[in-house]
Amino acid sequence: MIVVENLTKTFGGRNLLTAVSFAVSTGEKVGIVGPNGAGKTTLLKMVAGDEPISAGKVNLSEGELGYLHQEADVLLSRSLAEEMWTALPELSSIRERISKIEEALILENGDPETLATELNDSHDRFKLLGGNGIDASIARVTDGLGFTTADLGKPCGDFSGGWRMRISLAKILLRRDEHLLLDEPTNHLDKASKQWLAQELAEYPGAVLMVTHDGDFLDRVATRILNVEQGRVRSYPGNYSAYLEGKANRQAQLDNEADRQEREIARQEQFIERFRSKATKARQVQSRIKALDRIDRVERMTNSGATKFQIKSSGRVEHRVLYAESISHDWEDSPVLLDVSLEVERGQKIVLVGHNGGGKSTFLRILAGEVESSEGSVTWAERARRGYYAQHQDESLDPSLTVLEEVRRSAQDQPDGALRGILGRFLFSADDVFKSVRMLSGGEKSRVALAKFLVQPNNVLLLDEPTNHL
Known part of the structure; x- marks a missing residue:
């Protein structure tokens, strides 16, 4: 479970995020949406511990956390298969040790009895941690994300930036951590890979918190949506379509409440202005002025700005x-x-x-x-x-x-x-x-x-x- 309490992030003297609180339970798939620059990635970084927190705190229940950044995290000289194994450090270390012990036995470097005992112990530990099934898991995840069997032997440097991002995603999915933070996981994925990832995350037993602009993907995966806007976070139950409907209903409700409040304020201000100079009404005027000062004004939801530009042609080209x-x-x-x-x-x-x-x-x-x-x-x-x-x-x-x-x-x-x-x-x-x-x-x-x-x-x-x- 991920619990965020009163999280605040200040940049350049202004709050990017203000007193943000929410929780993601085990099994929940929560999508984070909002305009560019609203603080979605910053929020993920703070939850992951990669970004300093100005105020508030983040608590994780037992279990590890996997975090997919927007930048690929791979060693270009390693093969795809070797890079996948690095996602499991203990198993990878045991696997490497087994290989060295077997080589030492062949070359007769060391006491055979001691080496044989260590080899058996290593094999037992490797089996206990599920090592015998890792190659099959690597094949399943990489195949789902569009890699071929032949790709497993290729150096990571042979793949484009988009494919390296897939490798980073594949490593996260292979680890099966109890908490997943995914920043734009569908970027660089084709339709088939998106469909596979949606099914993979829908069946994932842990807590998932993901930033994406892909509404169709969130419709297939998300159980709840967090909308980050103007420094605040509001939670909406259901998938992306349900969020759009819920946000529109909330906006209509706030507009109605604001309209009623503004009419009442105008009525009170009219009374104050009419009788301000009459001594017989002085007590009522002062009472209404104080009442207006105490009113908690209803804030309408404001739409985020939209990018507006024209693409102009410089000179006329031939036919x-x-x-x-x-x-x-x-x-x-x-x-x-x-x-x-x-x-x-x-x-x-x-x-x-x-x-x-x-x-x-x-x-x-x-x-x-x-x-x-x-x-x-x-x-x-x-x-x-x-x-x-x-x-x-x-x-x-x-x-x-x-x-x-x-x-x-x-x-x-x-x-x-x-x-x-x-x-x-x-x-x-x-x-x-x-x-x-x-x-x-x-x-x-x-x-x-x-x-x-x-x-x-x-x-x-x-x-x-x-x-x-x-």
Whole structure:
């Protein structure tokens, strides 16, 4: 069980979260929703102990806690199978010791009787901890998240950033800790992997607290929703659809109460104003003034700001924008594209679909000039000014800079006033533009990356998963 009591987080003299309290019982699947920058990731970090708490406390009942960050946590030189074993430190250590003892016996390094006794003890401990079934569990989890049997032998460095995030998620699921904290677990997952993960979490016996913008996923998994907004957290029973209905009902109820209260206040103020100067009514006037001062005003729910921007084309491109002919590409002798051709005309909006690992990002990178294809050619129109938004564009941000400084790097001498106007449309208003990139949530970083991308003059857009974290 996870118990959060009066949790407060202060940034730059203002409260990001104020006196937040809630509990997640064993077996509950709780989704955290809210606008970007509301403090969802910060809340998870504080529960995990990765972020200092300004006030309040977090208590966990018996059991371990598994935490999926928004950044992958893998060693690139290890194979996928080896990396999965690191999720179980004690079993991994025993497994390694068994291997060394067996090698010592073969090479006759040490006392055979002592080594044999230690080997038997190690095997007994390994079996007791369920070690004999771990390879099968690894195969089940990795298969569910879209990896093949052949992938188990590949170094983690061979996988893209999205697939490395899947490895981090697979390690968390393999551990089966009593408490799970998941930050955007469905990012980088295809439809089949999302369906498998939804079923896995629905059947998970422990407590789950997850941040995600994926309403469909929460409809399949969540038993309760926590809405983080304007520094407060409100709980709604049921899944995401039930939350939307409950929030709308609450908003209507508060609006009705506020309307009634405002009418009553107006009536009392009218009486006060009418009889303020009459001595015979002085006592009643003072009584009503005091009554108004004591009224606990009903606060209406306010809608969070929405990002508003226009994507403008810089110059008119020719009718035939792009012609890619017979594109083929291999990654270390593994073919990902074979004889792919594409013609793009002005005004077209084209989407690439297909299973993960099918070559969509590779094809886009080839078109953008980021990767040279093994075979084939790419011909762009003379006036084409292409802009490429990479799948992990936010990873290229400099954490030491402020939001304004980071966008200024791509602005081509635009004045700060114009840049602040652009950032305001991406919900970075007033002093928010002076926030350090290091302090931003995943969603806020994506908005900065998108703002940087859109201040550059383009008339052709190549976008790889631009809605991640949004």
